[in-house]
Amino acid sequence: MTVGRGTGLIERLREEMASFTEAERLIANFVVNDRQSVPFETASSLAKKLDVSPVTVGRFCRRMGYRNFRELKAELKFDIAATPWPRGEQFDQLVANDAGKSELQRDFDLNVAGMLEVYNLARTPEWDVIATILAEAPELYVSGFQPERGMAAQFAYMLQYARPNVRTVDLAAGHFADVLADDCPGRALVIVETRRYSRQAQMLARHAQKAGIALVFITDKYCHWAHQYTPHVLALPTESAMFWDTLVPMVAALTLLSNAVVLKLGASAEPRLSRISELYQEFTGHVGQTPRKQRGEG
Structure with missing residues (x-):
């Protein structure tokens, strides 16, 4: 053949x-x-x-x-250099005195390679399409399962600073009606999930596809079924030399995506960012700064 x-x-x-x-x-x-x-x-x-x-x-x-x-x-016919990035003396000194030198060094290599891959993905047309979906959808939902739910929530919180109508969703109410029962045209859903994949993630993806929701799937390279439900899949490296799979490339991807959304929105995001900053300072404040409501009461 x-x-x-x-x-x-x-x-x-x-x-x-x-x-x-x-x-x-x-x-x-x-x-x-x-x-x-x-x-x-x-x-x-x-x-x-x-x-x-x-x-x-x-x-x-x-x-x-x-x-x-x-x-x-x-x-x-790959042509891959044995060491495609430099290692500094500081890192070599770090691993020289470590009992798990080989594991630490391999994990470092894998994470650096993963980060390089993510930054290359951020230059692709598909990345730009996904950023546009996240910036322009009138309603945007973000869902994560298992340990990834924390990253999904953080991603949603970052997007909420730049644009309105961003919500995290889960199965706490026993259903996903806040996503699937909504008739808002053009709405979009982001699912963040890595193996072993939650059955809920696949069910939500299936129902989102049937409902005509624009679906973005952020996952690892082993998820062979995500493409059944959407063409918008970011398959990220998660291989690690440690006990747990690495989440470093995924955190980097979510951070870069949130930045891409801000860039897509441009000047239209500035009033919201300023207003949220003012509200935070008034109700909460930062270390070393007195909340404005207390200053006004004096």
Whole structure:
């Protein structure tokens, strides 16, 4: 079987994604969204990472026209430098005295690579489309599940400074009626979720799609089902050398997105930002500054 070279394979995977089995979609999604990591994987390591069998990886490669995973990797023809970013002496000194030197150094490398990837994503047309959705939707909802709910809430709070009608949503009331029962045209929903994925996240995405809500999904590179519900998916790196997956690239992405929304709004955001700052100073204030209501009472 004749197959395309390099990017041709990526396009084939994207085009045929819907026809794959669930296990095959996991593999295809990893190759498409984490191409920089593919050269460093073997069939066994990839199977372990995706929780599938090595036999499944081999079968998938043959389906795509390759004898094995090694041949599929060669098709992509990567040219990746061994050390694509400099390491400073300060970091080398830090890890030199650390009992877990190799783990700390690998985690540092992974996080720096993840940050570079996020900043490159922030220059893409799809990023600009997502920022436009977040800036222009008349009603914007943000939802997160499991540990990610904290990041989702923080993201919503940041957006509330720049634009009105931003709300966090959850299942505390036993339903998502505040999103799904609203008839506001043009409304949008952001879901922040990483594996293991909450069943609620997938159900909410499915219902949002049926309701015609503009859906933005911010997730990791292993989520093979998000594209079933929306084309607006930011698949971010989360691999870590530590016990937990890293959330550093995701926090960076949410911060950059909130900044992109402010830039989209431009001068129209200034009155709201100023008013919120005034209200905060009046009701709460900052360290070293007396709230204005107390100054006026004197």
